Amino acid sequence: MKDHFTMDSPQPRLLDETKQGVIGTPMDRPDGPRKVSGTADYTADHAPDGMAHGVLVRATIARGRITGMDRDTVLGIDGVIDVITDPRMIRNPAQGMAGSAPVQTGDEVHYHGQPIALVVAETFEAARDAAQRLTVHYHAEAAAVSPETTPDTETDDPVTAGDFDSSWSAAEVQIDRAYTTPSQAAAAMEPHAAIADWQGDHVTLRSALQMVRFNKAELADTLGIDPSKVRILAPFVGGGFGSKLGLGPEAAAAAIAAQKLGRPVRVVMTRQTVFDTVLRRSETAQRVRLGATKDGRITAISHDDRVSNIDGEGFAEPVSQASQFLYGADGLSFTQTVARIAATPAGSVRAPGEAVGMLAFEAAIDELADALGMDPLELRLKNLPEKHPIDGRPYSARRLADCLTEGAARFGWADRWQAGTRREGDWLIGIGMASAARSNMLVKSSARVRLTGDQAIVETDMTDIGTGTYAILAQITAEMLGLPAANVTVRLGDSDLPGASGSGGSFGANSAGSAVFLAARKLRAEIAERLGCDAEGLTLQNGQARGDNREAALTELVSEEILAEATIQKGKTAKSHFSSGFGAHFAEVAVNEWTGEIRVRRMLGVMSMGRILNEKTARSQALGGMIWGIGAALTEEMQSDPRDGHIVTRDLANYHVPAHADVPGDMQVVFLEERDDWANPIQTKGIGELGISGAGAAVINAISHATSKRAYDYPVLPDRMVALLEG
């Protein structure tokens, strides 16, 4: 039984009718006991018999050609097997959903830190030693490494609606500000890793990857073999945040080396290599212009930006994405410039666009409220558009106003004091808020559900990168088939299983979840037929089927396995309606007036993001995003050398992800009930990225409220804060 479904019209809310009562509940993750006992198997936990160890060698020039390598000196080291270079090796990880090989450079170097060879040895120690000792000779060329000064830039046609220029010049109140954000790293705790093993002309690759269906095609294309000869396994992935969307250089190198040597090869990136070569989030330079009438109607919105990437990568951080649909105006204009530089390539990092664009945009809204002498909450509420300001689509479901007002009430926003007037000893105290928005998508996904008696198995190549996929797919299946969730086994992360969207863009739960839902719905129809009732009249609960005055146990009705496979893809609703998650973030900070240290004291996020499939894992995702907001506002900054572009902050001691002590205990998340009928048949929206979108801006705005000073360069590190306080 195969079902192919296109999302052309809103679908009935079947998950509100089913009787098992497991959907939405804060169920513990079924994979939890393995994670807490150290028995969940991540890629590098495997060590197949006969395995050799590979360590990547990095280029130490920004651009040029490799003219030679002193292989012999390292081949003499005890245990070293080979120094492998190969034209099939890849320059950088594939972009998300590429499905084809990334740039393959042969002997060319395109950025400092590019992997250029793999040293393979019997032990990790020997491979590491040799990789560090290997002398490489280059013919270096001049390269532009700075986005500010590179002559090579491309500017897109602006995205516009109405007439920005005339609205702007006519505006009674204007805000015109420039902002900067630095490059950021995903810095998933599991370093990128791969183990390749060949059986004849078939390769099995274990690798830390988010999108197995696409990764399979990427590896096949990289190696120049048929995709049917590739199998990818990623049952557990130690965090991704975009950095594992695409096949990486370690995977290509492991596959090439394993084939050449005829034995399994494991390549785990060192943390430094992760920083050097995994796609970074681009730094941004932004300009926000807001025009309004004196009574607070926004009339002009412009958000222009400059980001960077290396030649050959089409990705550009979509900085103004949310600015294009949050508020309405008579004239809107958004222009992006991409600077081409010879530096670590840029790609998707959690909430590409919103994560940094909303820092600036929502800070500008806050500043506009100040200029108008208006409460920033009221300014936002007053300017919510009827429909998408650029393309006129209606919103599918949008409870932004409710999130703002509910959040304000819960946070105590009404007690807000005048900026710069509250202190506790050396600490200046302030509160801030921001809207949250992250657009929602549906990506083609397939899944299979098998049922034998009252035991079900779900199969898809979907991944769980910490997002809770194992839990929610069990819950959807259990709900649809009327089973306790413990009776459902979920198999993920194997390219031999039906291909899903993968984890990215917050679309995984919607897409893979809908495919599982549709497959289970097929099984419901089969069960109804066996029972002798209509599918609509069927009730399934705790392994019992009821309908039309009949009743039977699933163990009787389904004594032998039945299975159904379903595929979903987006359709007309994606064009007719605009779907996005919305929310509101609130933060309270304390700023030390002498040291510039900034402590977040509490945060609240109120979000409407469609149906919540698991209240517990959804909360975790939202909290995680909010803490990323703290990182973007206060701690995270990648720095590179202006001479050759090499990343200086290439470890976790120099790139500061938030730690326990940076995060207050009082972090609240509230979900407002919502169903997005236009999004997909389970009425869900993405969760993983909404939490970060706008969260950092709430912190930034709280800093302004505490100090009466506005920061425009993020993160607001203590030295920047001190300079502002002294200024």
Added chain:
Amino acid sequence: MKTYLSVNAKSYAVEHDPRRTLLDTLRDDLGLPGTKKGCDHGQCGACTILLNGERVNACLCLTAMHDGDEITTIEGIGSPELLSELQKAFVEKDGYQCGFCTPGQIMSATALLQEIANGAPSYVSDDLDSAALTDAEIAERMSGNLCRCSAYPLIREAIAMAAEGKE
């Protein structure tokens, strides 16, 4: 070279490269991959183990320097079928997401509870002779364990919950 270790109350004689870290010995030589490698530089805490009862970063320990030492890893704390109170609390509170930092968090928290019971103060303790199990105290003592999924508030709730159960 050869080093004798006791790991999770089992004795091992390990033949190893002199440059080998305790972390790689545990993961690759002894088949105990529950202890994770997040940075190999003492910067993330994913490799936290108990060495003679105290928490250390296994990536910063050379195996050769630990002849005769007693080590406890996450595998020695509990199994999926028989979880410790702390492990159960992490599951119940969702004190993780991807789970990669989790063994390190749990090993660190196991030691933390003992340190507090022993009355060892930290930078944020009000009293030098004893320490209360406040959220600030837990946050301070857990700050060597990074979690990029940022499960921090829930990790701390889990630790507090397990500690309460103990009292």
